[in-house]
Amino acid sequence: MKMDSRKLLVFLLFTFFNFSDPPLVVSAQNVDFDFSSFTLRNFTLLGDSYLRNGVIGLTRNLGVPSSSSGTVICNAPIAFFDSESNTTASFSTRFSFSITNVNPSSYGDGLAFFLSPENETLGSPGGYLGLVNSSQLTKNRFVAVEFDTRLDPHFNDPNDNHVGLDIDSLNSMKTADPVLDENIDLKSGKSITAWIEYKNDQMKLKVFLSSSRSKPERPVLIVDIDLSEYLKELKYVGFSASTEGSTELHLIENWSFKTFGLVPAPPRLHFPPHNVSDNTVMIPPPSAVSDSGNKGHKRLGLGFGIAGPVFFCIVLSVFGYVSMKKWRGMRWEKSFKADILAGPREFSYKELKGATKGFHSSRIIGNGAFGTVYKAFFITTGTISAVKRSKHSHEGKSEFLAELSIIACLRHKNLVQLQGWCVEKGDLLLVYEFMPNGSLDKMLYQESEEGTLLKWSHRYNIIVGMASVLTYLHQECEQQVIHRDIKTSNIMLDGNFNARLGDFGLARLMDHDKSPVSTLTAGTMGYLAPEYLQYGKATEKTDVFSYGVVILEVACGRRPIEKDTDSQKMMNLVDWVWGLYSQGNILEAADKRLNREFKEEEMRKLLLVGLSCANPDCNVRPSMRRVLQILNDEAEPLLVPRMKPSLTFSLSLPLSIDDIVSDGEDHRKSLDSMCEIKI
Template sequence: MAPRKFLDFFFLCFSFLFLFKFSVVVFADNNNNNVSFNFPSFTLRNVTLLGDSYLRNGVIGLTRELGVPSSSSGTVVYNNPVQFFDQETNITVSFSTRFSFSINNVNPSSYGDGLAFFMSPDNQILGSPGGYLGLVNSSQLTKNRFVAVEFDTRIDSHFDDPDENHVGLDIDSLNSIKTADPILQGIDLKSGNLITTWIDYKNDLRVLKVFMSYTTSKPEKPVLTVDVDLSEYLKEVMYVGFSASTEGSTELHLIEDWSFRSFGFLPVRSRLHPHNVSDSSVTTVPDLPIANSTNKHHHKVGLGFGIAGPAFFCVVLAVFGYISVKKWKGMRIGKGQKTELVAGPREFSYKDLHQATKGFHSSRILGRGAFGNVYKAFFVSSGSIAAVKRSKHSHEGKTEFLAELSIIACLRHKNLVQLLGWCSEKGELLLVYEFMPNGSLDKVLYQESNHGVLLVWSHRINIVVGLASALTYLHQECEQQVIHRDIKASNIMLDGNFNARLGDFGLARLMDHDKSPVSTLTAGTMGYLAPEYLQYGKATEKTDVFSYGVVVLEVACGRRPIERELNGQKMVNLVDWVWGLYAEGRIIEAADKKLNGEFEEEEMKKLLLLGLSCANPDSSERPSMRRVLQLLNGEAEPAFVPKMKPSLTFSTMSLNIEDIVSDED
């Protein structure tokens, strides 16, 4: 053991010295503030998708192939903000970006509207479809701030477009400062070919240039040159990304690769003596006098060791580190819990979570579910609040823990609860989420009327739209489709602005797009389960749509999916009750009485019919979540809902009631 301990001690000491020696270089580089990234293909670890954008096979799609005359608008944003201005040195950065895109359409007569590369202080920028290119809100034209290069494929007189094939520089408006026709250099934006584009901005020269080519070779002549000073608009940090839109067309906008770099900030060492111009640009190393050949020999030997020594120890250190990390992983995660985790969520220590929840005290419980209890955690050191989900000590709990962790860690959407981290210590399985100030939807909907805040109509509409957006993302925009399987009011959280955040992925399952789902044991909550799911135990996106429809009816009616009649013993199903009123021409009477009529009657009717359409017993008649979102946004006509509720019959029963997991939260 002694030699082994000595060897470990030796490597530990050398590792410390080695890392200390090179930590200055890493620190200086990290504080340079120049940014560089390169994505030969895309993953959800690096970008956030908004609107209709999606990721498939490493390629970003900004708009979807929809039936004319539908509309589509999507945005993709690089996750990390980019610093464009340094207050300390009063320097605005220069930048260069390169990306490859294609614009195509199965119907050449319906082209429009185009895409744009943008820089904005807002990482949630998502404008209207059509000529607004997903950059500008049609009702608030001056709301969004941005610097963008547009690649426009339709003439829009509102923005003084010169033609239907032009490139332009836009600043806070789609009225371009200057435009150019790429056709003059043989580039047709609507050719469907892959177009490689370079955008260079030199702050010292105050000039922006756009180059385009069908090959990967950068041409000498730019398509567009604009003499412009962007220092007024590139303030502090900005987000970079792409947006695109269509209106009454099916134009597809794809981004296949992307690289970006900013440059021009002074090195950290330069900022220490900004008054010394010569020192800020060049660091000189004085020549050492060499007295004789012996010194020269020693110098060569020292140089040899200086190069070979660190290289040798780097290799040894890498091997030693690999073995140590592998051993550590085995101890930490355990034999049955090895899983690949993305770099986003971090691992919390059990000690920190135990302290933050006061030892998981009952007074800190926010909610209870099939997975376990959820606790409010207050971290004194940072002053932050989080929600900690603590699993039950069972094999099922561990399985759900790993399922939820592997799924939600890869998902990024503004209407999903954000996973902050996890912990697997002392036999505990813990997930840490961002804290939702307004709790769960069911708690707000069904609270006593004299307590809390009434969920007003505008909030209810916002919740329904947000949930539809989240499910559209899960079903159609992820690289792998996610079927949630447990959509219900208690799993929908509300942030400080009453925006819906879908959570609890313990029952979710991943599957490849366009493949039949695997039959699984029925799981979920009675009242939200689709008839075919109860019968066959097969979860599909249409079973999620059914559950969504029930939630929509809850939000509109203020009633639970299954309720006992007043002064009676009979249980009433919400879908049946609303459908009965609809058959009698009295559907508006289903509206939540607590609203006191403070809603638009046509909007209420539209929402109730949407709920019935989604909760249709016949799964083939239910709309997709994409269609639901279009309907809510006024971009599609409502589906026909029959006056009488369709009835279905099944030949055999495949599951007993014991197979159904019910959680009445």
């Protein structure tokens, strides 16, 4: 019978060293953590939640009558039950929060602390507190303490300022009014500290509230409850909040949590298989053998003594030779996996290969500088996803890690949602939710072929959505994210034509209020800011410039650089629109295919915002927050000079054009004309 080198080595190791220890059994452990401020490293943000200056916001000021819902979940699940000792843990938590009403006449709905077996569920806004989906009320399971700021008769709320215990339902088992005991108005906007304690031996849950950091003697809520049946499985802990047609803001400032009462299992002791004293060992009497026989046995023993180790070394060498290539191939995969954040699902290569028909060319839905995107059908779940397969170059690997590490931490309704990843067989794969309407550039420039036209209402909504997500990336994340490749081909459209920003392969993380690091220029010609071309420094202002070009593309239906049909010369879109504006005819830039089926005020506003963002002088470009306010009629438009400002740079670029252009042969065909673009 044949035996491969791996099995042979295992057999020999077993024979030589006799590994006979039983496996180690891991028991549930008490946990204890304390966050004086928050970081993205430890938490997952869902919905409208965000992280700013170490404080977590669960809802946003979207303006009345908009609604908002957000959730933050600690990444690591917690075991409350130890099956070996049949023990359920007690727990206690302390956190400070504030609930502020931006509009005094608008309030609701509140926030909740929860324990749940799920870590990816975002509930509905309104009275559902982000805990459950309004269309599937019985789907989500949870134990939650709610801090409710709206009287909702549908859930039998006693008033608009109460604390309650909820178990798998928003109809609280018991409620209390903190005004009566501690004179606390939950929606006062002041910092409030809460303590929640559950002691399993007493079968009691207590909630304390205070306007200071000192814990009061009396709880505002006491519930006699046995939670042991609800704590059998692993639980994720976190917070959720929601609003409905209101502007209530919910902030979590700090948080500590611990479990206690679990008894660690005693260590296992392992004894030798034969625990026998020396005086019981029987020594047989020597046999009478001839000298020649003794010499023969000595030679035979000497031969085995030499041959045994030699044979073992040979086998070991063969095993090493056979395994070396495979080990080298797997080493970088393991190093990648060690760096990947917990959260997105790890797919198997076999699963993704089957879903894309072996990465067949018929499944290709897009190509970029660092990979190909395939349409994937998962038969087992009946779902469709988009799989991005990166190239095998060193750059491809680094872009893969950049994209995964950045987007895995981000949560925004205008971002393409990352579903999972795979690093196997030398391939780098990212799995995203599928966007039925493809990319924005295809909708803009292939409409006539498909017989569809992107309506004005959809175009305006796309621009607003992009402003919202860039505001989030630039100003609302713990670390500022500079995308560096804002363009219409990286903007995806969901089934309702909402914008979803994707492709974070070129993105970079930066701490707020720090100078950008000079790097190699990356991006796509036509979208690159003048100062970025010259100095290679990516900042939020270079993203703003690219966004301004996208605005003009969407409004005008023209590419950033294209050949003029009359003069046959290459035309720069920003220059062309600014020229019409200087003549007082800016509305002439509107996409002719719209047949003037748009609101002139909106078109004018969009074109002027596009010009202000694409201003050659980076110092006068607006922030994305200001842009969002202008588009939502919350701020006055910026003054745009009639003549395009001109800047003077050195004649020599720091890099060659080939280094600057990131993808697409079409761009390289017009390099000579691009060099003539005026700044």
